[in-house]
Amino acid sequence: MGLDRMIWTGFATLTVLFMMSPLAVLVLFCFSESPLLSFPIQGWTLHWFFAAFDRPGFFTAFQNSLIVTACVGAVSTVIGTLAALSLSRMNRRAAGSLMALLTLPLMAPPLLLGIALLTFYTSWVDVPLGLHTVIASHLVFTQPFVILVVSARMLSFDFATIDSARDLGASPLQAFFQITLPIVSPSILGGALIAMALSLDDFLVTFFTIGGNNTLPTFMWGMLRRGVDPSINVVAVLIMALSLGATVLGFRITRYRG
Amino acid sequence: MTAHVELRQISKQYGAVRAVLPTDLDIQKGEFLAILGPSGCGKTTLLRMIGGFVMPSGGTITLEGQDVTRLKPEARPTNMVFQGYGLFPHMTVAQNVGYGLRLARVPDEERKRRVQEALSLVHLGDFGPRSIDQMSGGQRQRVALARALVMQPKVLLLDEPLAALDLKLRKAMQEEFRRIHSATGGTFIFVTHDQEEAMSLANRICVMEGGRIVQSGSPQDIYLRPQSRFISRFIGEANFFRGQRKDGKVTLENGLSFADAGKDAEIDCVVRPENMGIRLNESETLPADFDLQIVSTVEEVVFLGPYTHYKLATQNGERIIVEVRDQGQNRCAHPGAKALIGWRSRDHTVLTE
Numbered sequence: 001m002g003l004d005r006m007i008w009t010g011f012a013t014l015t016v017l018f019m020m021s022p023l024a025v026l027v028l029f030c031f032s033e034s035p036l037l038s039f040p041i042q043g044w045t046l047h048w049f050f051a052a053f054d055r056p057g058f059f060t061a062f063q064n065s066l067i068v069t070a071c072v073g074a075v076s077t078v079i080g081t082l083a084a085l086s087l088s089r090m091n092r093r094a095a096g097s098l099m100a101l102l103t104l105p106l107m108a109p110p111l112l113l114g115i116a117l118l119t120f121y122t123s124w125v126d127v128p129l130g131l132h133t134v135i136a137s138h139l140v141f142t143q144p145f146v147i148l149v150v151s152a153r154m155l156s157f158d159f160a161t162i163d164s165a166r167d168l169g170a171s172p173l174q175a176f177f178q179i180t181l182p183i184v185s186p187s188i189l190g191g192a193l194i195a196m197a198l199s200l201d202d203f204l205v206t207f208f209t210i211g212g213n214n215t216l217p218t219f220m221w222g223m224l225r226r227g228v229d230p231s232i233n234v235v236a237v238l239i240m241a242l243s244l245g246a247t248v249l250g251f252r253i254t255r256y257r258g
Numbered sequence: 259m260t261a262h263v264e265l266r267q268i269s270k271q272y273g274a275v276r277a278v279l280p281t282d283l284d285i286q287k288g289e290f291l292a293i294l295g296p297s298g299c300g301k302t303t304l305l306r307m308i309g310g311f312v313m314p315s316g317g318t319i320t321l322e323g324q325d326v327t328r329l330k331p332e333a334r335p336t337n338m339v340f341q342g343y344g345l346f347p348h349m350t351v352a353q354n355v356g357y358g359l360r361l362a363r364v365p366d367e368e369r370k371r372r373v374q375e376a377l378s379l380v381h382l383g384d385f386g387p388r389s390i391d392q393m394s395g396g397q398r399q400r401v402a403l404a405r406a407l408v409m410q411p412k413v414l415l416l417d418e419p420l421a422a423l424d425l426k427l428r429k430a431m432q433e434e435f436r437r438i439h440s441a442t443g444g445t446f447i448f449v450t451h452d453q454e455e456a457m458s459l460a461n462r463i464c465v466m467e468g469g470r471i472v473q474s475g476s477p478q479d480i481y482l483r484p485q486s487r488f489i490s491r492f493i494g495e496a497n498f499f500r501g502q503r504k505d506g507k508v509t510l511e512n513g514l515s516f517a518d519a520g521k522d523a524e525i526d527c528v529v530r531p532e533n534m535g536i537r538l539n540e541s542e543t544l545p546a547d548f549d550l551q552i553v554s555t556v557e558e559v560v561f562l563g564p565y566t567h568y569k570l571a572t573q574n575g576e577r578i579i580v581e582v583r584d585q586g587q588n589r590c591a592h593p594g595a596k597a598l599i600g601w602r603s604r605d606h607t608v609l610t611e
């Protein structure tokens with residue numbers, strides 16, 4: 001192995017270690033007996049899990065997170081997919097500009113997005129804050145991902161399949177459900193899982209638009225303000241595991257079949 | 259008797275692009291018709307209008323006396339094999355072929371039987387359970403064909419059916435198409451930019467140029483009696499001699515002249531390379547009925563297996579190709595050599611447009 005190869009490998013290893021170590025520390029501290037977050041770890045326990053689950057409000061937050069994630073996943077997938085399918089039928093230039101417009105929310109910093117949405121809900125349309133506003137807000141930044149993922153798939157979509165189906169007697173609706181949907185479903189599912197992962201661990205936008213409720217990330221924020229103890233790590237690891245699971249599954253499925 | 263398919267003043271305009279100009283076309287039952295033309299001349303648009311995928315801007319389409327102009331593709335008794343085939347990747351070969359029958363609610367037993375028959379017809383009898391990505395290019399083409407044929411269409415439409423295949427497979431599939439056409443006795447309309455394919459498959463060829471049909475006739479007709487410079491250039495190779503027609507006599511720019519009835523005009527005299535003769539030795543002469551003869555200079559000799567192409571230039575700079583059925587024995591034909599070339603006046607075509 002040449003010197004340059006060694007330097008590169010070393011650099012890559014360090015980068016990965018640096019990126020992974022906070023996660024590793026987080027997981028380790030979940031099981032540490034000491035209430036202080038410090039090394040070396042003295043003894044091991046599952047106490048903090050029970051402590052986290054026993055906290056008032058934990059299960060409500062957990063339940064809220066599931067509701068928001070499920071709704072955001074479903075709605076952004078349906079709307080994002082329909083948008084991507086329409087885009088794929090347009091001419092390239094129009095589709096390009098429209099796509100840039102639709103994915104614009106991704107450019108906005110989440111903090112600004114959160115404040116803007118809060119202003120919108122309270123002073124423009126005057127709706128009470130709650131899970132519904134969180135869901136609507138999450139759609140703003142999750143839908144572009146679904147559009148992007150499904151559009152990428154449509155670039156290599158063979159439209160002759162739809163023409164063939166129509167030619168063989170299928171109505172437009174039959175062609176959609178029997179041909180288009182099964183062919184692009186891996187990408188749609190991938191987009192949905194990415195959207196759900198993003199929704200699940202969003203803090204900033206949720207924080208501004210949820211009003212008096214909590215999801216897991218805002219619940220964690222509340223715990224933090226009352227002093228750090230290891231049960232917060234448990235919640236963090238829970239969020240991480242859920243969104244990591246969704247993302248990994250999402251990438252798996254989208255890569256499957258290209 | 260009315261024709262099987264009748265197109266009347268059918269046209270299509272995309273914004274400012276006039277893809278198909280008002281066109282009339284009658285297609286008889288059992289015909290194997292080729293629509294031949296260069297890329298962008300409107301072939302696909304014309305075919306897709308017959309299949310119902312493109313709504314005509316004007317005109318009518320009649321199928322067995324029924325006006326189908328406004329019918330959706332799923333309601334027309336036509337079936338189409340698309341460029342790129344459009345096979346369903348999430349279905350097996352048999353499911354692909356059976357899709358149309360399933361939509362038509364054909365009972366299971368009958369459907370299985372007809373799928374099997376269609377697959378056997380294209381020599382894929384054992385491939386039913388395979389998935390599409392296990393099939394080669396030529397096999398996919400045959401699946402697409404079986405999928406359309408199983409519907410027993412009144413008219414089968416094929417868009418560049420062989421374009422994606424390599425030369426050898428293309429030849430084999432041409433053979434198959436001829437066999438399947440005579441086995442099914444159906445009406446086939448296919449679109450191609452390959453004049454050789456059109457020649458070898460069709461019993462009638464419609465040549466398209468710039469959105470209109472410029473000549474329609476048997477392959478022999480089109481080849482031997484092209485009606486324009488464009489067609490003679492597009493179909494096979496041709497030599498052009500410019501000239502003038504005056505008082506029933508044509509004088510070519512290279513000095514040759516012959517009698518030819520018609521209006522006074524600028525003309526092109528077109529001669530196919532295989533209708534020309536060549537003599538490379540001064541001692542030899544061309545056969546007596548080669549009434550038009552001229553001395554030229556050999557520029558290149560290209561050996562093509564069964565024939566040799568002699569590329570020559572006349573004194574006034576006309577480029578000429580002479581095709582000879584020999585195997586390059588005339589080795590003495592080195593570039594720069596003088597040669598006597600000629601043709602029979604009955605083998606040429608005089609064109610004014």
Ligand SMILES: Nc1ncnc2c1ncn2[C@@H]1O[C@H](COP(=O)(O)OP(=O)(O)O)[C@@H](O)[C@H]1O
Nearest residue numbers: 272275277295296297298299300301302303304
């Ligand atoms: N959907 C369309 N929108 C706009 N222009 C089109 C469309 N389809 C075809 N055309 C134009 O119509 C002309 C004929 O196209 P086509 O029928 O595909 O030709 P061919 O099959 O002979 O290559 C071309 O100039 C093409 O650019």
Ligand SMILES: [Mg+2]
Nearest residue numbers: 301302303418
């Ligand atoms: Mg075409």
